[in-house]
Amino acid sequence: MTIETRATGKAPAARTGGRRVAAPGRDGGRRRPSPLSTLAHLALAVWAVTVVAPLAWTVLASFKSNTEIFLGSPFALPESFHLGAFARAWSEANVGRYFLNSVLVVSFSTAGTMLLGAMAAYVLARYRFPGNRFIYYLFVSGLAFPVFLALVPLFLVVNNLGLLNTYHGLILVYIAYSLPFTVFFLAAFFKTLPEQVAEAAICDGASHTRLFFQIMMPMAKPGLVSITIFNIIGQWNQYLLPVALMQGRGADERYVLTQGIARISVAAGYEADWAALFAALTLSILPMIVVYAIFQRQIQHGLTSGALK
């Protein structure tokens, strides 16, 4: 409903023009939008265009020929919708492969993060034992350190373990670096769960492990969903760790999507095949649009919940 079309006379805005504040219930005739509100709409629309334009332009350009990209107007439709760039991006530039690598790595790393993170957070939040606070703060202090500080030693550790340039090495590192926030967030969440349920379950003879998996985990579902989304998006978008750890001979086959796109971008510069670059970008953006369209509420909630803690 807009302010303008509202028929019943509730106060339309804090101030519609003059200094007078419209009182509720007796303002039937005044429904002109205030200049401020028009301005607000204009600003919002301008930003919406600013957000959409580069993305729409990228998608459009992936159907164009190189000539059209260079000589045509940015938002002109291509003469015919070429699909060749997509074929090149998929088979020659290997976007498909990078995409699947990312799916593989992130599905294991997020699952592992959630399992190990929830286990640690649960024990730290609900069991008293010597060293509890120490371990908790050890995890939480990880939030204060920039990953760049650990970069060189991390590379050496992974190299010494023979895990350089392997999926499982990358997965383990993703999990380790996701633990601080996951533990911090979930420990706070597990603390809020009622004590009585746990006591009742223990009285009924449930083991601690069963209590965790069959009672506590389902009860913590809202928190788990938020932090799972947070981790999926964070790990999907990770760039520093893979460029540091997936290098060496034959590494390019194991690149994750972010690395792959960076590489295609460099290659496109040499070969001047911009259409293929745009196609590769489109192929990596479109799934995100679909996922975002479906889970938009959960994603917004998951990503911002960390900041609202």
Added chain:
Amino acid sequence: MRHRRYPFIVGFLAAPVALYLTFVVGPYLQAFYLALTDWRGVSANPRIIGLDNFAQLLRDDRFWQAIQHHGILLVVLPAATILIGLFFAFMLNVGGGSRGGAMHGVWGSKFYRVVFFFPQVLAVVIIGVIFSRVYAPDRSGLLNGVLGWFGADPVRFLADSRLALWAIIGALVWQAVGFYVVLFSAGMASIPTDIYEAALIDGAGRGAMFFRVTLPLLWQTLQVAWVYLGIAAFDAFAIVQVMSVDQGGPDGATTVLGLEIYRNAFTYSQFGYASAMGVALFFLTITFAALALRVTRREAVEL
């Protein structure tokens, strides 16, 4: 049950703690040691050289360039993002005025929120690559294509050392705004409507409403935003690496510490020196976080 508590606790903590110690705590501690060595590559042996690396840092022009860029980022990125984000969040939540006593956002606020937030879902690398084309120095770039409609000459956004950093900041702000709109919106939604009603009855306009009601009650959220964006200002590695011309160029005009650490470690194999830079970055980040929390600390308005 009690006797089986400890095996359970140990069983649940063993794997996460082991992983964390191996890949996170261990490397962080080692970094401080490596920073004191002249280690140059996997095969060589590290030799302790004390603070020589840090002395060399102070003479390194690239290092100072990077510090300067972090300074600019630290001011501009939070300021621009928070201002734009606050403005839009206020418009989306309160800007529509009051109806039936409750404050409303402008029409279409749900739609705007969904659109604004989307860039947050995309990887910084993908945004960097998109914007490296948006800023392309000829008519194939989106911006120069649009400028071409007005007959302007192409601008070399990323190749001009006076513009390059600003172009990159533009892309960062483009991505970040939506997140903060949603964050501030959530903060504003938790402000009780009767406070707005009371302000309305007292004759407050939208401006007064914003500065006297919304802003003070949103202070904590703003503080969080400021710290987050400040920490982001000390990163910027991914976007600079993929967006700038020859990685941090032209001529170091966009370089950041993360990039210098990466370059020294993996291009020049200067492990010791790269670690020293990491230590410097760590202290900068910590100092910022402590200062930010101290400076912005003020009486939170209790509801």
